[in-house]
Amino acid sequence: MPSGRNLTFYHAVPSRSGTVHWMLHELGIPFDVKLLDIRAGAGQTPEYLALNPLGKVPTIVHGDTVVTEAAAICCYLADLVPAAGLAPAFDDPKRGEYLRWLFFSPSTIEPALIDRARQYEAEDSSQNSYRDWETLLSILIDVVGKSDPWLLGQNFTTVDIVMGSTIRFGCMFGLLPKDPVFDAYIARIDARPAYQRAQEIDAPHFAAAMAG
Numbered sequence: 401m402p403s404g405r406n407l408t409f410y411h412a413v414p415s416r417s418g419t420v421h422w423m424l425h426e427l428g429i430p431f432d433v434k435l436l437d438i439r440a441g442a443g444q445t446p447e448y449l450a451l452n453p454l455g456k457v458p459t460i461v462h463g464d465t466v467v468t469e470a471a472a473i474c475c476y477l478a479d480l481v482p483a484a485g486l487a488p489a490f491d492d493p494k495r496g497e498y499l500r501w502l503f504f505s506p507s508t509i510e511p512a513l514i515d516r517a518r519q520y521e522a523e524d525s526s527q528n529s530y531r532d533w534e535t536l537l538s539i540l541i542d543v544v545g546k547s548d549p550w551l552l553g554q555n556f557t558t559v560d561i562v563m564g565s566t567i568r569f570g571c572m573f574g575l576l577p578k579d580p581v582f583d584a585y586i587a588r589i590d591a592r593p594a595y596q597r598a599q600e601i602d603a604p605h606f607a608a609a610m611a612g
């Protein structure tokens with residue numbers, strides 16, 4: 401049976417690897433954590449660059465398999481533990497919608513948030529993976545507003561972990577507008593024991609990073 405045995409997770413606090421940390425706690429599988437001080441260049445050692453040539457977190461090593469990119473790692477882990485029910489099965493019609501939003505998060509929402517943070521606006525919106533800010537925002541409010549209670553319906557899935565983390569990040573840094581739809585969805589995330597557990601474990605590292 402596939403399991404979290406021989407699973408090493410390269411993590412830094414605070415960073416995008418928090419998404420994978422939450423995912424691992426939702427799955428409840430065993431894993432080893434290697435905490436990297438990325439701000440001190442720990443991602444730039446030859447050993448780590450061999451795993452992740454960008455020198456970024458997160459990365460997982462599972463047996464002989466190396467996976468980088470937060471969304472890809474979460475997708476891999478969900479399929480590794482199908483019994484956890486965090487991904488629709490390959491023949492489930494919801495699988496398409498699942499993959500769509502899983503990839504929408506890093507490839508469409510994140511570039512929009514980064515442009516927003518940098519106050520960059522392309523003259524020609526066809527150059528943007530997200531069309532334009534207003535279009536993206538109305539799609540997000542629509543999809544999050546329809547969550548009942550989760551993005552794919554009754555079942556909590558990896559989409560809620562990946563896209564939920566991005567929405568949470570966008571709201572936390574004021575890149576997404578204050579909206580009751582986002583607030584209600586984030587409150588549902590915050591109530592999840594696995595989310596709380598991952599936050600609790602990261603809290604001392606977060607405090608140390610803020611103090612340094």
Ligand SMILES: N[C@@H](CCC(=O)N[C@@H](CS)C(=O)NCC(=O)O)C(=O)O
Nearest residue numbers: 415416438443455456457458469470
């Ligand atoms: N596309 C990557 C981005 C990962 C990323 O940007 N990680 C940042 C932390 S949020 C990092 O490791 N930064 C350290 C550095 O650039 O040296 C993913 O989604 O996993």
